[in-house]
Amino acid sequence: MAYGPSIRVSDDGGQNWTQIAEGPRYPEESGFALNRVWQIVPGHPSERDILYAGVDEAGLFVSRDKGATWTELASLTSHPTRSDWFPGAGGLCLHTILIHPDNPRRMWVGISAVGVFRTDDGGETWRTCNEGLARVPVGTPHPEVGYCVHKMVLDPDDPDTLYMQYHQGVFQSNDGAETWFPIEDGLPGDRISTELGAPFGFPIVISRSGDCFLVPLESSDQRTMRDGRLLVYGRRRGSDRWEPVGDVVPDEPRHVNVLRDAMTVDSLEPYGVYFGTTSGEVFCSIDGGVGWDRLPGQYGRILCVKPWIQEGEYAA
């Protein structure tokens, strides 16, 4: 679990948490400050002791001893474009880390509001991968950065295919993020219309069977559900169109947001879809988004929802 700039570990199912003494930390001489840990993901299945952490101020850390000690992959923060990295509203955060399922040396990271970077040599070198994404020209010397990626997922059957909820639209890449194209048929919003704007939201998730889900918001200016309707949209495998798959609370308006890590899919079949709102409610569908229930409890702002399967039962 990330808590501010620290990482905490529980070995009793979350009852008690202990802070890692040698957590991610920039070298003092780097001049960077680690403000928050945003993302912790396991390494490739062939490297079971490895964990990665994405942080704000943007950078990537690796642990090769199951999280006991951490080292910065400084090749990313020493990228030639680093002087042109500027934060989005949520900060200068590295919020997404994806690892190629067949090649542990290929990884992608997403940084707001900088863009996508890919390494093909285990993090020794990085290249920008933002061609095709919409960008507001800001006149900085490096036009290859300045892209506000919100969340990104990898296709479970084709690791050259990625899907992205972007600040200005929803995109797909079929070539390992070399190029991106919009996939917005059926979504509210319109990238041509200045009034509506391109489809805006934060999370995007994908099931093992390749179904994608996201939660469109009103707009970049108004970051709540469109017309107060808590609508989840799905794009099923084989379809090229998004459809509203669940009007989660049809009888009550919910003028809320769903943050980028507050939505997830489990690995069961049929799979479950889960998300939490900024007003502290958690909703789930155990049939792939067809029917929805509100889970018991009212919480604070939901930052992250994770499912895990535990001896015949599951919890989120």
Add this chain to the structure above:
Amino acid sequence: MPLEVRIPPMLRDCASGQTRFSITANTLEEALRRLFETYPLLRVHLYDETQRLRQHVLIFFNGESVAWLDRLDIPVRTGDQLTILQAVSGG
């Protein structure tokens, strides 16, 4: 001279489960140094790598923010308190 230290409950696991405890020091500067020597896990929550006090953290010495003090070699006297506050947020 003993100085009473108060920390937010969310950080108690960095201080052996305590939210109030004593540090013995002759000056405020020494008190801060001893605080982090005794409870090193606290430091990352209060200061970043550039040794700057984190934006969402306030450290009060007897009700005065240490960020506004010109010097830290202030003598510690009986009854002095060091209070650490942090704003909790997320996104």
